[in-house]
Amino acid sequence: xxxxxxxxxxxxxxxxxxxxxxxxxxxxxxxxxxxxxxxxxxxxxxxxxxxxxxxxxxxxxxxxxxxxxxxxxxxxxxxxxxxxxxxxxxxxxxxxxxxxxxxxxxxxxxxxxxxxxxxxxxxxxxxxxxxxxxxxxxxxxxxxxxxxxxxxxxxxxxxxxxxxxxxxxxxxxxxxxxxxxxxxxxxxxxxxxxxxxxxxxxxxxxxxxxxxxxxxxxxxxxxxxxxxxxxxxxxxxxxxxxxxxxxxxxxxxxxxxx
Amino acid sequence: xxxxxxxxxxxxxxxxxxxxxxxxxxxxxxxxxxxxxxxxxxxxxxxxxxxxxxxxxxxxxxxxxxxxxxxxxxxxxxxxxxxxxxxxxxxxxxxxxxxxxxxxxxxxxxxxxxxxxxxxxxxxxxxxxxxxxxxxxxxxxxxxxxxxxxxxxxxxxxxxxxxxxxxxxxxxxxxxxxxxxxxxxxxxxxxxxxxxxxxxxxxxxxxxxxxxxxxxxxxxxxxxxxxxxxxxxxxxxxxxxxxxxxxxxxxxxxxxxxxxxxxxxxxxxxxxxxxxxxxxxxxxxxxxxxxxxxxxxxxxxxxxxxxxxxxxxxxxxxxxxxxxxxxxxxxxxxxxxxxxxxxxxxxxxxxxxxxxxxxxxxxxxxxxxxxxxxxxxxxxxxxxxxxxxxxxxxxxxxxxxxxxxxxxxxxxxxxxxxxxxxxxxxxxxxxxxxxxx
Amino acid sequence: xxxxxxxxxxxxxxxxxxxxxxxxxxxxxxxxxxxxxxxxxxxxxxxxxxxxxxxxxxxxxxxxxxxxxxxxxxxxxxxxxxxxxxxxxxxxxxxxxxxxxxxxxxxxxxxxxxxxxxxxxxxxxxxxxxxxxxxxxxxxxxxxxxxxxxxxxxxxxxxxxxxxxxxxxxxxxxxxxxxxxxxxxxxxxxxxxxxxxxxxxxxxxxxxxxxxxxxxxxxxxxxxxxxx
Numbered sequence: 001x002x003x004x005x006x007x008x009x010x011x012x013x014x015x016x017x018x019x020x021x022x023x024x025x026x027x028x029x030x031x032x033x034x035x036x037x038x039x040x041x042x043x044x045x046x047x048x049x050x051x052x053x054x055x056x057x058x059x060x061x062x063x064x065x066x067x068x069x070x071x072x073x074x075x076x077x078x079x080x081x082x083x084x085x086x087x088x089x090x091x092x093x094x095x096x097x098x099x100x101x102x103x104x105x106x107x108x109x110x111x112x113x114x115x116x117x118x119x120x121x122x123x124x125x126x127x128x129x130x131x132x133x134x135x136x137x138x139x140x141x142x143x144x145x146x147x148x149x150x151x152x153x154x155x156x157x158x159x160x161x162x163x164x165x166x167x168x169x170x171x172x173x174x175x176x177x178x179x180x181x182x183x184x185x186x187x188x189x190x191x192x193x194x195x196x197x198x199x200x201x202x203x204x205x206x207x208x209x210x211x212x213x214x215x216x217x218x219x220x221x222x223x224x225x226x227x228x229x230x231x232x233x234x235x236x237x238x239x240x241x242x243x244x245x246x247x248x249x250x251x252x253x254x255x256x257x258x
Numbered sequence: 259x260x261x262x263x264x265x266x267x268x269x270x271x272x273x274x275x276x277x278x279x280x281x282x283x284x285x286x287x288x289x290x291x292x293x294x295x296x297x298x299x300x301x302x303x304x305x306x307x308x309x310x311x312x313x314x315x316x317x318x319x320x321x322x323x324x325x326x327x328x329x330x331x332x333x334x335x336x337x338x339x340x341x342x343x344x345x346x347x348x349x350x351x352x353x354x355x356x357x358x359x360x361x362x363x364x365x366x367x368x369x370x371x372x373x374x375x376x377x378x379x380x381x382x383x384x385x386x387x388x389x390x391x392x393x394x395x396x397x398x399x400x401x402x403x404x405x406x407x408x409x410x411x412x413x414x415x416x417x418x419x420x421x422x423x424x425x426x427x428x429x430x431x432x433x434x435x436x437x438x439x440x441x442x443x444x445x446x447x448x449x450x451x452x453x454x455x456x457x458x459x460x461x462x463x464x465x466x467x468x469x470x471x472x473x474x475x476x477x478x479x480x481x482x483x484x485x486x487x488x489x490x491x492x493x494x495x496x497x498x499x500x501x502x503x504x505x506x507x508x509x510x511x512x513x514x515x516x517x518x519x520x521x522x523x524x525x526x527x528x529x530x531x532x533x534x535x536x537x538x539x540x541x542x543x544x545x546x547x548x549x550x551x552x553x554x555x556x557x558x559x560x561x562x563x564x565x566x567x568x569x570x571x572x573x574x575x576x577x578x579x580x581x582x583x584x585x586x587x588x589x590x591x592x593x594x595x596x597x598x599x600x601x602x603x604x605x606x607x608x609x610x611x612x613x614x615x616x617x618x619x620x621x622x623x624x625x626x627x628x629x630x631x632x633x634x635x636x637x638x639x640x641x642x643x644x645x646x647x648x649x650x651x652x653x654x655x656x657x658x659x660x661x662x663x664x665x666x667x668x669x670x671x672x673x674x675x676x677x678x679x680x681x682x683x684x685x686x687x688x689x690x691x692x693x694x695x
Numbered sequence: 696x697x698x699x700x701x702x703x704x705x706x707x708x709x710x711x712x713x714x715x716x717x718x719x720x721x722x723x724x725x726x727x728x729x730x731x732x733x734x735x736x737x738x739x740x741x742x743x744x745x746x747x748x749x750x751x752x753x754x755x756x757x758x759x760x761x762x763x764x765x766x767x768x769x770x771x772x773x774x775x776x777x778x779x780x781x782x783x784x785x786x787x788x789x790x791x792x793x794x795x796x797x798x799x800x801x802x803x804x805x806x807x808x809x810x811x812x813x814x815x816x817x818x819x820x821x822x823x824x825x826x827x828x829x830x831x832x833x834x835x836x837x838x839x840x841x842x843x844x845x846x847x848x849x850x851x852x853x854x855x856x857x858x859x860x861x862x863x864x865x866x867x868x869x870x871x872x873x874x875x876x877x878x879x880x881x882x883x884x885x886x887x888x889x890x891x892x893x894x895x896x897x898x899x900x901x902x903x904x905x906x907x908x909x910x911x912x913x914x915x916x917x918x919x920x921x922x923x
Contacts, residue, residue, distance in 0.1 A: 022517035024506045051476050053521040055507075056356030063506070063518055065475055095335065095346040096353055229353065240505050240517050274803070275796045277784065439698060447785060456787035466788040471700035484704040484840075 002220035003038070003258040006188055007078040008195070009251070010237065014071050016245030021066040023239040024053075026186070026226040027077050028060045034084035035224055045074040057233060059226040075237065086200070086209030086218035093202055096229065097181035103230040104173040107154035113139065114177050125180045125203035126210065126217075132174045133212040136167060142213065149231070164197040165231050167212040171199050172230060183227050185209065186234040190221040190255045195236065200227065223255065259298075259415070262408035263638055266297040272403045278396065281450045288448045294686035295400055296637045300650065300668040307692045310373070310381060310652065311662045313562035318369045318654040320552040321386060321539050325365035327555075328538055329355050339554050341571070343622065344543045349592060352500065354507050355535030358524045361434040362658075365533040368430065368495075369654040373562075375633045382565040382630055384649065386545060388536040390497050393667035393687075394653050395454040398423045398461075400689045401665070416694045420665030424461025426655045431464065431493045433657035434529035438492030440464040441481060443472070445498045445514040455497050464495065474518035477525040493529040494519075500534045542591040542625050543569065566628040570621040579626040580614055586626040588613065601629065635688070637670060646670035650690060666690040703789065704844050706782045708918050710790075711848025713779035714798070717772055718825050719856045720746070721818060724762065724772065728815060731755050746770075746859055763818065764809035773805045776821070790845075791835035797828040843877050847918065850874035854897075855914050858907045864897075871897050884919040893917075 008027065025044075031037050044050060046066050053061040100106065106114065117135045121128050139157060146161040153173040156166035168184055175182040181202035189196045198211040198218055209218025226234040270292070279290040302310070327334050328345055335342045345351050370391025372384045401420050405412050431440045442464045444455035459466035471482050472491065480488040496503065502512040507520040522528045538544065546567050549560040568575035568586070579586060583602040590598030605613065617624050634645035648670040653663040672684035699707070723742070730738040739758040743750040748770040752758035761768045766777060776798075783790060783798050801824040808817035836842045850870055857867050871893070878885055893913050896906040903910065 022506060024518070024521075049476070051521070053477060053524060055524075056353045056358070058357075061521070063477075063521055065473060065518065092332075094332075094353075094356065095342040096351065096356075099343070099347040233353070238506060238510070240510070275799055276792055277787075277795060277799050442788075447781070452784075456784070457792065459788035460792055464788075465698050466703075466785075467700065468702060468785075471702055481698065482700055484699050484701050489698055 002083050004081050004083055004190065004221075004223060004255055005079075005258065006081065006223060006253070006255040007076070008188070008253050009074065009076045011072065011074040011250050012237075013248045014073070014241075014244040014246070015248075016243055017069045017071055018073070018241050018244040019067075019069055020242035021070070021073065021239060021244075023064060023066075023073075023237060024235075025062040025075060025237055026055075026059050026234060027062065027075060027236055029079070029081050029187070029223050029225050030058070030060065030227070032224065033088045034086065036082045038080040038082055040079035041077070043074075043076040045072065046070045055233075057226070057228050059228070059234070073239075081223050083220040083223060085220070086207075086222060086224075088200070088207040089205055090202075090207060091205055093181055095181070097183050097202065098176060098179060100173065100176050101230045101232070103152050103169050103232065104176060105152065105154065106173050106177050109157050110154050110170070110173050110177070113157065114174055117174075118178065121178055125175070125182075125201045126208045128178065128180060129171065129175060129182070129199065129201045129208075129210040129212075130215075130217075132171055133167075133210065133215055136170050136174075136212055137215060140166070140170070142167075164213040168197045168199050169230060171210070171212045175199075175201060183207070184230045184234055185218075185224055185227050186231075186236065187225045188223045188253060188255050190257050192254045194251055194253055195225065196222075197231070197234075198222070221255075221257070259411055262299075262404055262411040263297045265407040266295070266638060269297060269400070269403050269407050270295050272406075273400065276399060276403075277453055278399055279453050281448060281452060283450075293396060295396075296670065296686055296688050297404065298636050298638060299689045299691045300635060300648065301691045301693065304693050304695055307664065309561070313381075313560075314371055314652055314654050314662050315660045316552060316556065316558060316561050317371065317383070317386070317548060318366060318656060318660045320548065320555050321369065321388060322363070322365050322656060322660075323555045324544075324551050325388075325533070325536060325539055326359060326363055329358060329535060334551065334554055337554070339550055340544070340547045344541070344547070344571075345538060347622070348538070348541055348543060350537035350539070350541040350544070352535040352537065354520060355533070358533075358535075360523070360533040361436050361526065361529040364430075364434055364529075364656050365536055366539070366654075367434065367531040367533075367656050368427070369656070369660075371652045371654060373650045373652060374565075374630055374648075375650070377631045377633045379633060381562060383545075383548075383562050384565055385542075386540060386548065387651075388532060388539050390499065390532065391651065391653070392451040392454055392497075393651055393669075394423050394427075394663065395457045395461075396687050397665050397667055397689050399457065400687070404689060415691070417691045418664040418694045420663065420690075420692075423653070423663055423665075424458065424463075426661060426663060427458060427495070428462040428464070429661075430655045430657045431462065431495060431529075431531060434531065435492035436526065436528055438479075438490035438528070439481060440493045440495065441467045441472070441491050443467050443469065443494050443496040443498060443516075445469070445502065449497065451497065458495070462495075465489075469498070469514050469516050472516045472519070474516065474522050477518075477522050477527055479516070479519060479522045479528045491528055493531060495531045500537060503530075503534065542589055543571075543622070546625060565630055568626045570617050570624055570626065575626075576618070576621060579617060579624075583610055583614060583626070585629065587629050588617070588624055588626050591623055591625060603629075635668070635670060637686075637688075644674065646674060646685075647676065648688070664692040699789065699838070699841055703786065703841075706786050707789070707841055707844040708848040708851075710779055710782040710786065711845040711850075712852040713775050713782065714825060714828060715849040715852040716775045716856070717779060717801075718822065719853060719860075720775070721772055721822060723856075723860055725815060728759065731759075745861070746856075759814065760809070763814055764805060772818075772821075776802060776805055789836060789838070789841050790832055794828060794831040794835050797824045797831055800824045801828075839880075840883070843880060843883055847874065847877055847883055850877065851914050851917060855911055858903065858910050861904070864901075864903055867897055867903060886916050886919055889913040889917050 051063045141161050143161040147166050153169035156162040183200050185198050200207040228234045281290045366388040370387035373381050442459040479491040501508050502514045504520040505512045505515045506517045523530050552560040568579050570576040570579050586602045588600045632647045635648040637646050651667040655661050668688040668690045727742045764773050765771045766773050780798050787795050801821045804820045811817050
């Protein structure tokens, strides 16, 4: 068990005024087994009454429609979360997590990789995920800026380099090929910098957090924000703008352990 | 009836006068075409329609339960009636709709069930359209004009009036309305069924809206009024596909959608007619399982039959399909509107070989059906009687209970040998008479 | 149903304007056509100048066929009719299928008449259908506000064309007071400053012709909609 304090802020500056702006944010940590929200504060500028909603994955959405002109959009989220081991029981598994998505489809390269490592897939899905993780780390290196938000698992593997999103997508692709249900997680880790992404593997009636980028199980140092089939389901900020011109985005994140 | 047929040209002129058209894109140019009308009606006797009615109600009832099950408990999957990949591994299932139960549990408010009659006079269901089935407006306005053209025909025959479709639709909207106005939402002028959208808005008395007229605030959908005030919307008969409906949830590049409308829907604050996510039941793979679904959910024997269908997914069926491919029709499950349909008999040996390879490689992607020997319908062409293949789209409207519209859209093929009766592929339509005695 | 959106109000307004444009320019065209028979071959040059449209026509014959029937000529009567139809077709549920049908009939006539050697005999039917359109609109448009916006569009267009075509001031005043009555009845957002200035120029000045351009400008700013 741990108590984590976090602050997250995102700011987008626009080169031209925005006249209409609809947004959907997935920026609030989830309440689930072994993760409890003790305190939470969300501030969005331009200020307005926030609307809460949810999606098909059970994530919390903050939505709004701004019709006042603005040149800047900021989101500040801060709070305190009690965390523990990343094991979330779920008896009613949605089979959708067993099937590949656009980001996690296996092409020739992933198929080859899968064929090389599949011998010895154990009955323990978490073990298998860790085994796949080691194989991934032997095939790609971490390099920030080496891929983009539209890079698929197959492309990242061909590229030989990637970030947490790519490590996670490749792991999801391999696990699904092995018939193991798994999902994408966006969240935060103790430290400073940006949000993080990892994977949850379904085993024995529970979801287990596995972080392929850091080659470890997710633990009390991790806070879950949202889950989905892949990156596309977990966008932190999805917006629809009229006007705005060029955008400059800055993100700040700090998570400390008490 | 001859009194009616001799006025065919005048009726077609009147249809033009009322702008009864459908649009098609050819080489990226939008053109509106008249939908040729043949005045010889398809006639369905009372007994025959009673049978169809029972079968259609049963089918739509089961499909509605199926949709709710798929997006909530998934019992039919757990009980292994349908293999999970046909639902959760298919494009029709929409995770965005998981857990969302529409007002009053109605998913398929308007179902368009396509049937054909074989030359053994048996009816077969060919397709279930539970997304945005179109076409009811055509027989509805045609009937109005036929009655003007030949009143004696309708005095002599006991034909059930079909001009109540607007009322049935309004009842279906009112039943699920969450408090607010009814709206017909069209993507705009350049949609193939724009005539129908505007005509149904007129006939239901609903407000006719384009996407920019609507907005969501606080998970509630509003209509932006000219006076500057807003009107709450309780039900949207939307003629926009799921993919384009909400750029915040689905395709971000959609300019036709209403941002956050899915949030309003998930919050239970508005009824979307039909419900998003119905594509999972439209899937040609799921079609195979509808009879099993009826037994499973309703504990009844299916009244209507499917066309004999094979799923290469099952080894026995795969063998049959590969051995008999030249007498079967092969359909790509991902396509609709008459596309992706191949008749084995029309293929060269080389193409047969390619298709077999493809089916073996992507078994889940195809279904195969026996070619049904249609009971051809009579049409008058340039003053002479001839015959055409035709299908029937029956409309089932679901409020508290499913109601079958006592008519339907009968479409016929462009030339005598063509099996394809989709309006986007040429061809014309007929009125469908249901007799009251 | 009394609910209409900003976009619908715009459609109605422009529907009124375009139908009127077809109607009144057709009337003016008929006069010009007559003069061109045996008085002045080039009367169309004056006609274009008065209406304020570019004279891109090389001769009398070209003017007649193009100004009436050419959908690629933005000034043509057929173009105006198609614009009217485009606005109407989106408003079927408000104006009714019956009313829309009269515009459809007018469009069909224009399509069929272009090859006629007596076009004026044909286009007479267009005028007939427009009268039917207005009768049907009066009868079938349930909401008063919708009816008013439609007719407001007609008045604005009529006043604009009257000033261009040098109609007598009495006619202008008559149409203006019809419009005023309608404006103060229900539900139309209008620019009250423009109304004041228009009243001065049309009702108080003896001769409106020196103010022609100002009147046209004020008219174009009269209707307030949210549509840009």
